[in-house]
Amino acid sequence: MIPLNRTATHPGVILLKEFIEPLELSPKVVALHIGISFQRLTEIIEGKKGVSPDTAWVFAEAFGTSPEFWLNLQANYDLSLHKPSK
Numbered sequence: 001m002i003p004l005n006r007t008a009t010h011p012g013v014i015l016l017k018e019f020i021e022p023l024e025l026s027p028k029v030v031a032l033h034i035g036i037s038f039q040r041l042t043e044i045i046e047g048k049k050g051v052s053p054d055t056a057w058v059f060a061e062a063f064g065t066s067p068e069f070w071l072n073l074q075a076n077y078d079l080s081l082h083k084p085s086k
Helices: 011-020 027-034 038-045 053-063 067-081
Strands: none
Touching: 011 027, 011 038, 011 067, 027 038, 027 053, 053 067
């Protein structure tokens, strides 16, 4: 469900708090391991960029999730930013 009273959590926060930090990895190591630039990964973690379908596939393979998981997080975040005015 799309949050109505707050902005949904950006997928970059989920990536950092639920995957990277529990594995005790640095973003730099993760970026090298999964084959994306450190800058791109950092921008996703900081919420400056969203998760694209290509990135969703990379994250899914790296973290044992589905690409839909990442795209759904992104869609919920995007929709929470663009709530219709009442």
